[in-house]
Amino acid sequence: MKKKLYLLASILLVIGILTACGSNKGSGNNNASGNNSGNEAKEAKQTFDVQKVEVTPTELTGENIDRIKEKGEIVxxxxxxxxxxxxxxxxxxxDEIVGVDLEIAKVVAEKLGVELKVSDMQFDGLLAALQTGDIDFVIAGMVITETRKQAADFSEPYFEQGQDIVIKKVDEDKFKTIDDLAGKKIGVQLGTTQQEYAEANFDAEIVAIPNNNNMIMELKNGSLDAVFMTNYPAEQFRSRSPEDLMVVDFDIPNEDGSGIAVKKGNSDLLAVMNEAVEEIKAANAIESWFDTFMKLSEETE
Incomplete structure (x- = not known):
């Protein structure tokens, strides 16, 4: 049965941040790369309503579910x-981490009746941390691929989006098609499906960089000619520098869907993730969350 949907008119709740040893690699760039401070960020958060999903506690049991419930938290x-x-x-x-994926994680934690803790790290280290047990699950806009399915088990996809190129505005007339980027330097985030696609399909020098914020800075200072990323983040980075950057659509195919990853073999926990995805989809919450957090990102720049 479809769950009812309602709006929660309140401030975004602060999520406890668990910083594992070494998990904040490269985080020294956070303040300089679009993270805000002071009253402006606080006031902006207070004006945004985040759609909530009515969550049904899971009745599933299993070794990993029991372990997490006994601990009282999921990471x-x-x-x-x-x-x-x-x-x-x-x-x-x-220091608060917000966004669409955090809302999904809240639903998972609520289904299990435990506290949500967040470990922030570089994207290319997430699956390794999952395998070593430092974290319980991954939600990071991670696209489900055959290669990744060898390292982790994935939920049903919760979202699919397009892929775009970000260039400097001064290069608008220079780069009209993807062929115009032949031989140029195109930045991609290390370990992403954009890196795989670009290396297989673009006749260009592909530069893999761990941090998206650093990658955009490299574009601005001329070290890169373009950046290849999914369209929502591309639009967010453009909106932060509308005088300098623009997004161009070169008819690149959509990436495959993003899913929630758990350690391979953790079938009981995977079943909870699929329950959460099903409830979120039934409530049509993903589109609402993207709209809300797109606006919030612009307001808190």
Missing amino acids: LGTSAEYPPYEWHIIDGAE
């Missing part, structure tokens, strides 16, 4: 520099 692994999926908002001493 999410994510890479919080990818708005509107997830990014930092800093208000004085308060």
Whole structure:
């Protein structure tokens, strides 16, 4: 039965952040790369309503479910520099990670009746952390691929989106088609499906960079000629520098759907993830969350 949908008119709740040793690699760039501080960020958060999903507690049991319930918390692994999926908002001493993926994680935690903890790390280290047990699940706009399915088990997809190229505005007349980028330097995030696609399909020098914020800075300073990423984050980075950057659509095929990853073999926990995805889809919440967090990202720049 479809669950009822309602609006929660309140401030975005602060999610406890668990910083594992070494998990914040490269995070020294956070403040300089679109994370906000002070009263402006706080005021912006207060104006946004986040659609909530009516969550049914899971009746599933299993070794991993029981372990998490006994511990009283579940640890999410994510890479919080990818708005509107997830990014930092800093208000004085308060560092909050917000975004679409965090809302999904809240649903998972609520289904299990436990507290949500967040471990923020570089994207290319997420599946390794899952395998070593440092985190319980991954939600980071991670696309389901055959290669990744060898390292982790994935839920049903919760979202699919397109892929775009970001260039400097001054190069608008220079790069009209993807062929115009032949031999040029195109930045991609390390370990992503954009890296795989670009290396297989673009006749260009592909530069893999761990951090999206650093990649955009490399584009601005001329070290890169273009950046290849999914369209929501591409639009967010453009909106932060509308005088300098633009997004161009070269009819690149959509990427495959994004899913929630758990350690391979954790079938009981995977079943909970699929329950959460089903409830979220039934409530049509994903589109609403993207709209909300796109706007919030622009307001808190």
